[in-house]
Amino acid sequence: MPEPARNDAAGMLLTLAGVHTHIGEYHILQGVDLQVPRSGLTVLLGRNGAGKSTTLRTIMGLWHASAGRIVFDGQDITAAETPAISRSGIAFVPEDMGIFSGLTVQENLRLAAIGGAFDEERLEWIFGLFPALKRFWLRPGGTLSGGQKQMVAIARAIIEPRKLLLIDEPTKGLAPAIVDNLAEAFEQLKARDTTILLVEQNFNFVRSLGDHVAVMDDGRMVHSGSMEQLSEDEGLQARLLGLHAGAVH
Template identity: 75%
Template sequence: MHSPTPALLTLEGVHTHIAEYHILQGVDLIVPRGQLAVLLGRNGAGKTTTLRTIMGLWHASGGKIVFDGQAITSKSTPDIAQAGIAYVPESMAIFSDLTVKENLHLAARSGPMDTARLEWIFGFFPALKKFWNYPAGNLSGGQKQMVAIARAIIEPRKLLLVDEPTKGLAPAIIQSLIAAFQELKASNTTILLVEQNFSFVRNLGDTVSVMDDGRIVHAGSMQELAEDEELQQKLLGLSLASHQ
């Protein structure tokens, strides 16, 4: 797939083995700089493995991953994070025993939290300000998701990897996430989003790639997929219209 926007991240023929399982089988993926790229696919297609491989949590057994002009295929997770990539896993991975404030403080690795950026985050997620000194484990699922995303963006990142952020969330919280991701895009943060909520990604996505059995089987513009129900049926076995 060719994009008029230069790529911030590219995967070329990436393979990932986990124990005896060959999960990623030659993944080719382009994430254009400054855009929101969506990765769709059925459960078990390899979407989470793709994010974890980019982040170095699982190492590619073949192929090449290039981020911002540098090969990161064999780099460690801390080095990849230092290069400007943040990861919000589906499990959220927050520290339940620590307060919201302590969770964000730990994520601000370069020094004290920037007050202006913190107020910007509170604008999307006012519940975080309300529960600032509460243990994160006491929050609702939606509030925990807010903490997880806030941790990832408490410092400016070049690339944000987000795994199914709307899973189990109320519509009002999903609207807050939409606003947050739109603002992040406007502030030159590139986003790679794995998601199953099609109306959510339809509103946000610039490009879309569809995975099946550890490979990319389609790549193009989100608008093209959103307007072509026949293509949706072919790739996903459903239509976006039925998920409005």
């Protein structure tokens, strides 16, 4: 890993300062500033194409920043490679979930366990979060429903303790009962001192779950603050998100 770097933002687990990301000829992130406090859930909102997923992938080192700085837990990870970033304590659940269709649920999780061995107590806790995983333990990932695949993806990310989870659009296309299950899982993760950075389009899902919020547009941050403030200010919602009173998104 790169040498330690001072994180001047007190209480921040992750800080992005002036981050630019180019993908080919496209300039996607255009000076992103983002702070993620420790031990809470920060929601990253914005319209499709605003740069939210690119922000997560840049943090994870899947795409490298062309300018700016990313500091995680006191370490400058701007130029670090993805395996080193993962070892530092960050896990990523992509929008497409990224599970291995030909492997069983057990095998998918075993790949993420240190040395391929499970911490049995932690595994039982995960089964408590997602009981379906125990029922489908030996079933290939490709045969699962969308909601079940999402459970596998999140379980794989937390099979080992992580300081930070990056989760991209976890509720997309899921039934309400599965969404409620995910909300409970996130609450339990927060209670275990896991910090979460969540990209999500469903504002009703995150308004009671999130502690902090940042809003992106055209590759830049246009707002940051508490979720409580945004939830209570319909005018701010309309200006930033195009929501109106009584809207369901």
